[in-house]
Amino acid sequence: MVNRFVAVLLGIALSGVASADDKKLHFVGDFETGNIQSSGSNHDGFYGASLPDPQSGSEYVESGRDDFGPSSNSDTRVVRSEVVGGQTVTPRKGQYFLRTEVFHDKNYLKLNADVTSKPRSKIYLSHDAHRFDFDVEGYAGFSIFVPKNFENELGVLDHRGDSMLFEICSDSSRTLVNLGVWVQKPASEAHWFLRTWSSATTTENVGEQMIDLGPVSADKGKWTDFVFRYRFNPFSVATNPAAVGIPNSKNQLYQGNEGILQVWKAEGPIDLGGNREMVLKVDKVNTPVGLVPHATDKIKHLWRIYKYGWIAKNPTTLTHSVWFGFDEIRQGLVDRDGTSFGDVAPTGVVGGSGAPSPPASLAVD
Numbered sequence: 001m002v003n004r005f006v007a008v009l010l011g012i013a014l015s016g017v018a019s020a021d022d023k024k025l026h027f028v029g030d031f032e033t034g035n036i037q038s039s040g041s042n043h044d045g046f047y048g049a050s051l052p053d054p055q056s057g058s059e060y061v062e063s064g065r066d067d068f069g070p071s072s073n074s075d076t077r078v079v080r081s082e083v084v085g086g087q088t089v090t091p092r093k094g095q096y097f098l099r100t101e102v103f104h105d106k107n108y109l110k111l112n113a114d115v116t117s118k119p120r121s122k123i124y125l126s127h128d129a130h131r132f133d134f135d136v137e138g139y140a141g142f143s144i145f146v147p148k149n150f151e152n153e154l155g156v157l158d159h160r161g162d163s164m165l166f167e168i169c170s171d172s173s174r175t176l177v178n179l180g181v182w183v184q185k186p187a188s189e190a191h192w193f194l195r196t197w198s199s200a201t202t203t204e205n206v207g208e209q210m211i212d213l214g215p216v217s218a219d220k221g222k223w224t225d226f227v228f229r230y231r232f233n234p235f236s237v238a239t240n241p242a243a244v245g246i247p248n249s250k251n252q253l254y255q256g257n258e259g260i261l262q263v264w265k266a267e268g269p270i271d272l273g274g275n276r277e278m279v280l281k282v283d284k285v286n287t288p289v290g291l292v293p294h295a296t297d298k299i300k301h302l303w304r305i306y307k308y309g310w311i312a313k314n315p316t317t318l319t320h321s322v323w324f325g326f327d328e329i330r331q332g333l334v335d336r337d338g339t340s341f342g343d344v345a346p347t348g349v350v351g352g353s354g355a356p357s358p359p360a361s362l363a364v365d
Helices: 004-012
Strands: 026-031 049-050 075-079 082-084 087-089 098-100 122-125 138-146 162-169 174-181 190-196 208-215 222-231 260-267 275-283 302-304 321-332
Touching: 098 302, 122 321, 138 162, 162 222, 162 321, 174 222, 190 260, 208 260, 208 275, 222 321, 302 321
Parallel strands: none
Antiparallel strands: 026 321, 049 122, 075 098, 082 087, 098 321, 122 302, 138 222, 138 321, 162 174, 162 302, 174 190, 190 208, 222 260, 260 275
16 A cells, blocks of 8 residues: 555655746746746856847846846847757756757857857856755756757867866866766767866866766757766865865865765657666766865856857868757755755656665655
């Protein structure tokens, strides 16, 4: 006999319907509000910045001056559907998703604080309310749509030709993890790549590792779900980095071998529920992960297109703009929010190859 209380809990875990009020989540970005909310909001509350279309001079739009709703002329905006390369793209779930686009010939100078004209959009979960500390376990889940007319960038190869799509960092100079797509020599087609940095001796970006997650061609014309589980602790033995003299580090004792980085990616055909099999691609548990915790910085999530090697002086083989869709963004911390894999997975279910099993407390009699 199924316990009624357990059945209710299972229904919540498997429903796939999350809200900003869900106690097991800190943040939901499903775009069902129809636009981008105030950056401190727990529902669709991003800091956003993009370019208008058409653009005049170095004009740009950002949160506070644009709601990024369907009627916005922003290159990054919430929509119900859109035709891209002859294909009609609809949301991963619900009525809305976020589309974003960058162009080779637009002026991105003001969007980059007048430093460079590297094309990017900004969809940042960067408000203080959404930042968190090192050595804290959390989950983030989201879905990315790759259009059928996706082109391989052969003009600038390796990660310099990257379209960066997701990043976890403490600031622009201390990146912990980023996810992007590019062509890596000697290959001639783009793959998904995850780059991580790990060091127990510095807060700066050293110790890069690049992990191939597979070809983009397998995901063209589909929503591809991702789940990240993380705990950024780079130490193999108990360490207070400030006490041992590491510059700019936090004065706090961190236990060794508590780092976590696990990444699941959707692969294969779409089932009748609109889902694809979640496959464990990266599996680092109870091992050093990340950089030495900085004395003051906390950690934030960024979703966007950042094509940093695509500026006027660099060659390109692409014949049109770079377009991606984002939907079903969810994030939470394990101890604070009770977040688990099933709470953030866009499928809304626990399972898949290598995915955590339901806790014993939720088992059905």
